[in-house]
Amino acid sequence: MDCFKCKKNIAERDVIKCTGCNMYMHYKCADLSETEFKKILPMNKIKWKCPPCKNKRLAGTLGGTVSPKFKDCTTTSILNVDTDALTEYMDAKLDSLRQQWQEDLNSAIQKVSKTFAQDINRLEKRVDSWEERIKELEQNFTASHSPDVTPMQENNELRADLENLRAKFDDLDQASRSCNVELQNIPEKKAENLIHLSIEVGKLIGVDIKASDIRSVHRVSPKVPNDRPKNIVLQLTTRRLRDDMIAAARSRRTLTTTQLFGSANSAAATAQNTRFYINEHLTLKNKILFSNARQLAKSKGCILKNSCILLRKNDDSRVIHIRCTDDLSKI
Template sequence: MSLVQRSPAKSSLHLSDPNLSTSSEVASRNMKRKHPDCELFDAFSSFSAEIKKTLGDWRLDLSTNISHISENINNIRSDLDKLTAATSVIKNEMNELQTNQKELEKRVLTLESNQSSVNKNFTEIQSSTQFLASQNDDFIRKIAILESGKKNTDQTSDAVFILESKIDSLEQQARQCNLELSNVPEKRGENLLSLIESLGTLINLQIQQRDIISVHRVPHAQPDSTRPKNIVVKVSSRILRDNILSAFRLKKGVMANELGLSNNTKHKIYCNEHLTLSNKKLFRECREKAKKCEFKYVWVKHATILARESDHSPVVAIRSHKDLSKIKPRNAGH
């Protein structure tokens, strides 16, 4: 085989010249580029300084704004505290106004109730006034007849008696809502309204002040009497008067010490219809005769005096002195 010869290798000196030349140029270029890098660094530093300054200004402004906001928050809190205190005062005033309103409503209801009672009483008074006016005209006519002398003495006497009876009947009718309490001990500075209320409680019947038209003590028919003055009570209706009398009788006796008026346990208080003087006199005479004739019961109902000999005997009505003859001893008919 024939050997192939290789071409001779190139000189290393010849190869190194171009490389050296190239390295020199690169170094020269690198030295020339250092100037732009310095300018960029300076610009960046200047920009950084401006940013820092701007951030510092922003931080200062933010701190100032936060201080103002904090001050405003404190002011708002103070205003809220004042508003809360004012709201509390307003609530208290509103509660007080509501309480006053309720009290006014109660008073209005009471006034309306009293007004209704007054209207009813006024109507009753008007009716009584009309009746009295008609009766008065009748009296005037009969008195004119008496004065003219058209009747004889007996007729005149009868007419006078009739007139007196009618007058007494009218007086008694005017007292149809009245009660008379007797033997009630007197006390200086006494409150009769409270006394009547306490009496109602004692007999288990509620008596309110608005039900009492008037209450007062009356002088004795005999000035030298040592007994307490009687108490006359006018109530709002005849029904209430009758209910009080019934409750008093069911109690079967009220003692003065039960009302705190006396220490004497035997001091009894009496409650009756308010009679005229002539009817009181007739009632007293009727009781005296009934006691003698051993009658068991004598009482008054609707201004009429009634008597009964025993539980099974008939009731006798006593309207005049002539009727006292109806009360006889048990053996008088034998």
């Protein structure tokens, strides 16, 4: 096709058509630079009008005359942008995006709702199973127990029975040590002969102990690690011999390792003349109870006799047998 203005052939990439006069022309013949031509959007290019057509339309709108100043302004409209078309185009794009966002949001909400519904159904099933299990347990409990006894009463009775069994077990455990004595704070040495050491302890306190009187003798590790030597547990054949040994030790309250080993003995140098003690062999529970009773009875009398903890305020007061921690709280 030929340009309406210069009458020369127009390449398709350079052509522009006026919608007012329907004439084709070069963009340069339409007073457009290459940059201005490329800036015109496709949707505006189909509505583009040449400057004369624009002037005619503007003149008709303004009553048939256009001032020279306004005419110059209209002819220098280089971008030729149709704002209505641009607004319509942008609204269409926004509507498309809004619809897409709405679809994505609805899809996400449906997915989350489906997941929530599955979780709720699963929890409801678990709750139903728990309710059935509780109901079954209640029926079994009702069938196997007297209706006059409540679960709380039965629980209290079971607790009382358990405490009684524990007390009996502690008594039996202590009774099994009725022939034992415990030697404390005697230094250890390699290859020591505990039987010979026990006989020497008997000689020191004036009790005749023979090897045949000893059932067993060994050192025991403390429950709580410390720097003191391990205690020696001496099991004798008779309780009478145990009582004689305890009574003789109580009458000699200043027993030292120097007296036991002798000043000429090489072990005396390592013993450093420390005191050692001969006591009844108590269970761990009774040891703790006896220690607490002694702390409580600093101004009172507290003695240990035949593994029984006895406490009294003065010589004329009644003797209290301490069997458990609750007995201490009553004093």
